[in-house]
Amino acid sequence: xxxxxxRLVLTPxxxxxxxxxxxxxxxxEVQRWTTVPSPYTRQDAEQFVELTAERWQSGEELTWAIxxxxxxxxxxxxxxxxxxxxxxxxxxxxxxxxxxxxxxxGCAVVDFALGPMRLERLEWHAVAGNVASARLARSLGxxxxxxxxxxxxxxxxxxxxxLAGLVSxxxxxxxxxxxxAPLTSxxxxxxxxxxxGRALRAGAAAx
Numbered sequence: 268x269x270x271x272x273x274r275l276v277l278t279p280x281x282x283x284x285x286x287x288x289x290x291x292x293x294x295x296e297v298q299r300w301t302t303v304p305s306p307y308t309r310q311d312a313e314q315f316v317e318l319t320a321e322r323w324q325s326g327e328e329l330t331w332a333i334x335x336x337x338x339x340x341x342x343x344x345x346x347x348x349x350x351x352x353x354x355x356x357x358x359x360x361x362x363x364x365x366x367x368x369x370x371x372x373g374c375a376v377v378d379f380a381l382g383p384m385r386l387e388r389l390e391w392h393a394v395a396g397n398v399a400s401a402r403l404a405r406s407l408g409x410x411x412x413x414x415x416x417x418x419x420x421x422x423x424x425x426x427x428x429x430l431a432g433l434v435s436x437x438x439x440x441x442x443x444x445x446x447x448a449p450l451t452s453x454x455x456x457x458x459x460x461x462x463x464g465r466a467l468r469a470g471a472a473a474x
Contacts, residue, residue, distance in 0.1 A: 268323070270331060270375045277331035277343065277372055279323055280316050284332050287339035288312040291360040298422075300397045301358055305422060319344075333372045335363070343372045345380055351387040353380060357403070369403045377407055381435050388434050394419055395427035401447055404431050408439025411446065 270277040280288065291297065292307040304311050322328035330344035340363035345353040355376065359369045380386045391404040395414060405411075409431035418428035429446060433439070443449050 268329070268331075270372075270379060272371045272375050274335055275340075275368060275372055275375070276334045277375060278334070280319055280330065280332040280342070282313075282316060284339050285309065285312045285316055288315065288332075288342070291339065291341070291358075294361045296361065297358050300394055300400060300421075301356070302421065331372070331376065333359070333368060335368065340368055341372065343369075343376050345376065345384075345386075345389075348386075351385075352390065353386055353388075354390045354392060355380075355404075356392075357400075370406050373403060373407050377433065377439075381433075386435070388432060391429075391431040391433075392419065393429050394421055395429050395446075397429070398447065401429060401431075401444065405441050405444050405447060407433065408437055408441065409433045410437070410442060411444040 268279060286309075289307065289309045289312040292303050292312065297303060298305040298307065319328070319330040322330070327348060328344060328346045329348070330342060332339055333341040333343060339360070341357065341359035343355070343357040346356055347354050355373065357369055357373060377389065380389055389409070391400075391409050392415075393400045393404075401411075410433065412430045412432050415428040415430055417425040418430075419426055431444075441450060
């Protein structure tokens, strides 16, 4: 189940990715904004790869390791897949940020979810204040839907969560979000894949 973009290859994580996952998850930003354990051990990475393989088999979750020409640069996944809906999650390693990799990989996964998978709704959840993740979700076309008070648990405490949604009928053009600065300039157009067509290269932070 490989997805390809202009610069990236997305594949289910394997044992060959364990060391890179372990290293990337030492980043305080990954530990702050995602649900990875803190501290994050190599055993955690081993268990993660094993668990994602099991969930691929069951269809409960689909998680891809994001690779560029140098190796692993992040993770993106569809979680809690049921009843025509799923939640998207992602992270990008510290060394790979600022290159548009999150948006490029996210676009490929959204294309796959709303295309071949025929899902009807995608959700995005994040700890309130995770502006980088929110900007990425907005660029993918998600619409902000509200705040879930103490709706998530990270680092042993409950925190407010932002919620956004994308449904299959949305045009996926970025719109203003009340928790982000207004859109004041044109964003790069991300080329989408037509349903049933070949993947188009996309233009231009997982559980």
